[in-house]
Amino acid sequence: MNLPPHLSVQGGHLVIGRHDLVALAQEHGTPLYVTDEQRICDNYTRYQKALATLYPKSKVLYAAKANGNVSVLRALGKLGAGADVFSPGELELALSAGMNPADLLFNGSSKSPGDLALAVAHGITVSVDSLDELHQLDAAAKAGGKKARISFRVNPALHIPTHPKIATGVTSSKFGIAHDKILSAYREALACSNVVPVGVHCHIGSQILDIEPFVKAAEVMVRVAKELTGIGVVLEFIDLGGGLGIPYHHDTDPAPTPEEYARAVVPVFVEGITAAGISPALWVEPGRYLVADSSVLLTRVNSVKFAHKNFVNVDAGFNLLIRPTMYDSYHEVIVANKAASPATETYSIAGPICETGDILAADRLLPAVEAGDIIAVLDAGAYGFAMASQYNCRPRCAEVLIKGKDKALMRNRETTEDITSTMVTPPWQQ
Ligand code: LLP
Secondary structure, eight states, X not given: OOOOTTEEEETTEEEETTEEHHHHHHHHOSSEEEEEXXXXXXXHHHHHHHHHHHOTTEEEEEEGGGOOOHHHHHHHHHTTOEEEEOSHHHHHHHHHTXXXXXXXXXXXXXXXXXXXXXXXXXXOEEEEOSHHHHHHHHHHHHHHTSOEEEEEEEEOOOOOOSOXXXXXXXXXXXXXXXXXTHXXXXXXXXXXXXEEEEEEEOOOBSSBOOSHHHHHHHXXXXXXXXXXXXXXXXXXXXXXXXXXXXXXXXXXXXXXXXXXXXXXXXXXXXXXXXXXXXXXXXXXXXXXXXXXXXXXXXXXXXXXXXXXXXXXXXXXXXXXXXXXXXXXXXXXXXXXXGTTSOOOEEEEEEOSSSSTTOEEEEEEEESOOOTTOEEEEXXXXXXXXXXXXXXXXXXXXXXXXXXXXXXXXXXXXXXXXXXXXXXXXXXXXX
């Protein structure tokens, strides 16, 4: 199997950077997420450079939802990344990671009055998703004695080749304002006293392995930008969102690169803004591309069962990685302590959760597996821990961060007490 450069096999063990994953599992216990900070930095730098080489006013805003550990945000913030934040929690994480408030965009289709007040208080640009939200934000800005900087999220209504649950720039999605209604939305914003439209935003979906939809979205966005300029909106940025996919099937998926993305999208962008006579910044919001391949999820084999098929029962399930259950996603798996052994048996890797759908990987050819082995689930860094739950009263696992020769916890393992500590006894049960 093709491995990215930060993963290797040494002495029969799977290794991340300079660290033996079997040894990390022994030291910290399982289940365990292990993340390579250098890989995240390399992915970010590559993405930023690919765009800035062709258009210097390009900026990468990391989609914090992909992996919201503050250590990840801090590493990216140090390199100059901004962030797409989707909740007050993500907003506060980005600020506490040292990111510049001017480099954040507060996204989301359902913001509460508290969310809007928080954005106003911190002076964060808001991507507005409805006219109702626009007027609520106008009122929140007035109450806060400030002007709120906004963009609207445009729904370009395209065909997006990805899982339907994560296609957003399609007619049927809950996100954004239809591209043919967007002009009147901006007119309404221009008429508000306490909001200033400064940008325009879209995000068409996630895990997209074809560059063409991004080009089509860019075409819609520069056309909209020209029309907006015509009605007097001064655009400081055009945000084309995230969505670039990664090859989860290492040997067979197409692997579009940031350079290919930039070579296809930036000329459309530059031609469009030149025609409009403007020079806004180009913002993008990748999440998955920056972090997915930086992490592995380590899980220990509890038992092996030979039944109508062969099951490897492990200690991590959809409580810690829900993607296979939720989107039928594929993740490569490797027996970390037998990484050089020949694959001879077919197994399904089953988690400990009380649901039939709790299968991390189906029908995989692996070396003969036994209790105590350590299975590494690859490409778990995006929407992995971020979507973890405490289902079945299972505490969420620890996360280790490595960088070069260094390694340290970036999240402690939860305990059952952490779960029960927020439970309170109603008076009649006391
Ligand atoms: N910008 C906005 C407004 C978004 O909603 C998202 C992702 C991104 C950027 C980043 O997209 P990315 O570059 O990571 O594709 N849980 C799903 C993915 C959900 C994506 C949600 N929005 C999964 O595990 O595949």
